Amino acid sequence: MKATIIDVAKEAGVSFKTVSRVMNGETSVRPATKEKVLAAAQKLNFTVNSAARRLRSKQPHVVTLILHNVSRSYAQDAQIGAMAGAQELGLSLVIEDAPDKDALARMAADDTLLGLILIPPFSHDPVVLEELDAAGIRYMRVGSEMDSPGSITVGMDDRKASREITDYLIGLGHELIAYICGPEAHEVSLLRRLGYEDSMRASGLTISAQMIRAGDFSYASGVKAAEVLLNQDVQPTAIVCANDEMAAGCLAAAYRNNIRVPEKLSVAGFDDSPVARVIYPSLTTIHQATRDMAKRAVILLHKNSLDDAAPGDVERMAHELIIRESTGPVPQ
Amino acid sequence: MKATIIDVAKEAGVSFKTVSRVMNGETSVRPATKEKVLAAAQKLNFTVNSAARRLRSKQPHVVTLILHNVSRSYAQDAQIGAMAGAQELGLSLVIEDAPDKDALARMAADDTLLGLILIPPFSHDPVVLEELDAAGIRYMRVGSEMDSPGSITVGMDDRKASREITDYLIGLGHELIAYICGPEAHEVSLLRRLGYEDSMRASGLTISAQMIRAGDFSYASGVKAAEVLLNQDVQPTAIVCANDEMAAGCLAAAYRNNIRVPEKLSVAGFDDSPVARVIYPSLTTIHQATRDMAKRAVILLHKNSLDDAAPGDVERMAHELIIRESTGPVPQ
DNA sequence: CGCTCAAATGACACCGCTGTCAATTAAAGA
């Protein structure tokens, strides 16, 4: 039988209300008392019954993660990270597909809802954000830099990371470096492209429109863009892609065109998705801690609901340049 | 404000206990009364407060998914599927790393625990199963065929699927078909290899020890096994792998040995993991509905806890042969 | 038509915790 707050109270020789206070970290408990209670709780292996707590205190405890394309690797990572965060805090995680007006209204009326976790593309969709603000629904954005009144974002420095990976290629001697963009609707697409341009500019290399191709994060779009790049008059010696799937597409295009990677062409990705490791050659890429970001977002959402944090903040997680086999020195 | 059982009772003109009965599907309620209650509940948009229900009725509501290597694609899929099932049933999902004796004892004592979901390799580890049986912990296995007293399994027919994909290659004219196994500790490894052998035998092809190589489901082991196969005196024209990652490794080895796939060599995988689609050439493989299996496992666990289902059952989910670019006719 | 007995319904306690507010204690000031 599981110990209750009353058992602990008896054991510690205080009223059960005091135990409750300690368990909730309330300040008005004398240190000595607190100690006693904690010891008793430990001894009885006590943990609060969250069902009872939820029933009585009407504090919201549901975090809803809004997902659109569940199969994408970052969506999965976000889900897993968010779940870890929720589990740690004793919150419930609900996964919801892009909610319609009706669902929003229901959410706004739901006093158990702590808030939403938004990942791209929702996290930087002005329409969505506006609707949420209008409905008075709290939310936390993952992986977006765009400011929005009253919302915090957990992200990474996409622009800087993109610059780093381009810098790395330049360091290898490359000068004709092409870039395959993500979809324009994604804010990160812009940031990553800007990072590439920052790097090129800083090294005095020319940024040519011919070397920048549109993509949409899909493998197929990577293939297509690379085919164009590899068959134009001035061919790149390196291609930086806005994500790993498109980089995988580049590799496929190179293979079909009999261009060896990395001997004749270097290819870089972004995300460090699972594919980066099991493709040949394995991808040089940027590792992004999507899971940690999502987890952190849940934690912040929870904290935020307690002590109203500063709005408009961005919390940045570290990224890491992962060097693998798909990049090498510029061919002679 | 959310409607309570009492509101519904008033609206329907019955006692709140009757409403409770209806909400729990108890039989001793007259159809006419039930109708009234349901209508009232609908009208007030009522749903039971799960916190209150959990508090009072001490029925277990926690499902724990045992995971070891969270990053594996099937582990992620299992997690997402299990979560979907839990959400649907209003259960809580907890993720736990390989539990030690201590953790097991705690689980056995935890009367909120509905049961465990086990995926490979735990799901067919006799030691683990025995410990669970001894501790009296209910569990549900995903993707394992091995019988175990009192447990049900949700799986697929690995052997048949493996035979199908080999049959497909034979249909393309291949006769020298090699096989790269999964780790021996995994039961599916055995089943999949047997499927390959079934197919070879049925077509009157010789099963040569030289053509069967050990692997461990990792990319690296796929590379290694393929290197051996592609450099021995009698080289295969097709390689069947026990999973996609090893097939990706084969592709890499083929590339390094200048063997074009599928022109000179066909490669088949198993799982239809995300990598199968974004690799070049894309992998012919077996699609396995891991998510659905895990979800189903949760649902069965729940049902099972109510009406003690028949033990030792296996519920099979459909699989599908996915033909992509990595396989082709036998070279002339 | 009254009686019996199972089926249907209701009354009420209580699950384990938190909110409210009153009671107690200790610290500080007179």
Added chain:
DNA sequence: TCTTTAATTGACAGCGGTGTCATTTGAGCG
């Protein structure tokens, strides 16, 4: 040392359901 006042602590109700058991209802039958 005795108030005064703030800091601690405790008593008690009640969150929204379910379990137990008593009560009412109505179908079947003599």
